[in-house]
């Protein structure tokens with residue numbers, strides 16, 4: 458009987474041509490951190506070996522959906538190269554990746570590719586940070602806040618659900634309920650003269666663009682002082 462190979466489509470072919478390394482991660486544990494937020498622990502399959510880890514580092518996971526695999530970005534949480542383990546935190550919604558995570562059990566495996574993640578803290582150190590995101594970027598934001606230590610940080614987070622406000626954040630944050638432009642408006646309302654600050658933004662595509670504009674126009678940050686990346690498409 459012919460085996461049906463799962464196709465990774467065009468993106469997968471391009472990544473293969475670029476010789477992206479492929480790894481197999483194995484689920485070892487589940488922690489339901491909130492009703493809409495799940496942390497999975499993985500044996501990393503060598504993914505962390507001989508690799509420098511940076512704040513906000515993310516990988517591409519390949520989620521099965523019938524015959525196809527869909528690639529989605531996810532952030533490394535507590536990567537431990539010596540133990541070859543890593544966690545991933547999933548904001549839960551109705552999507553292929555989120556559904557896979559909700560059903561994942563110890564022993565389940567998933568393919569991973571390391572390609573495209575590159576971030577370093579700005580040098581010289583800025584006077585402070587303005588950090589804007591939601592539960593999808595919370596793992597990255599926590600790794601960023603860990604890395605900047607005691608540097609002043611203004612953190613704005615969008616809550617999709619009331620319980621999101623209880624999720625662990627490394628630094629006091631202003632939570633804003635997801636409601637149209639409420640997050641963008643809150644960031645704009647708190648504007649101060651901040652040309653010496655660094656902005657880090659990761660929300661849905663529309664909010665990311667709008668917040669980045671606010672940081673440039675209302676906070677006076679230079680374009681190069683704002684790292685903005687859409688984490689999901691609304």
Ligand SMILES: Cc1cc2nc3c(=O)[nH]c(=O)nc-3n(C[C@H](O)[C@H](O)[C@H](O)COP(=O)(O)OP(=O)(O)OC[C@H]3O[C@@H](n4cnc5c(N)ncnc54)[C@H](O)[C@@H]3O)c2cc1C
Pocket residue numbers: 515527529530531532533545546547548549550551552553554555556592593594596597617687688689690691
């Ligand atoms: C660099 C990078 C790092 C990321 N790290 C993480 C991470 O650590 N944890 C994490 O949870 N996400 C992370 N994301 C976001 C994640 O990749 C997206 O949310 C992705 O779209 C989820 O795929 P899905 O198959 O579940 O949903 P999709 O099939 O992409 O979308 C299905 C539906 O759900 C909606 N949707 C998608 N994502 C969200 C969301 N977060 N909230 C509400 N609605 C949504 C879409 O608009 C669509 O209507 C990261 C993204 C990037 C680019």
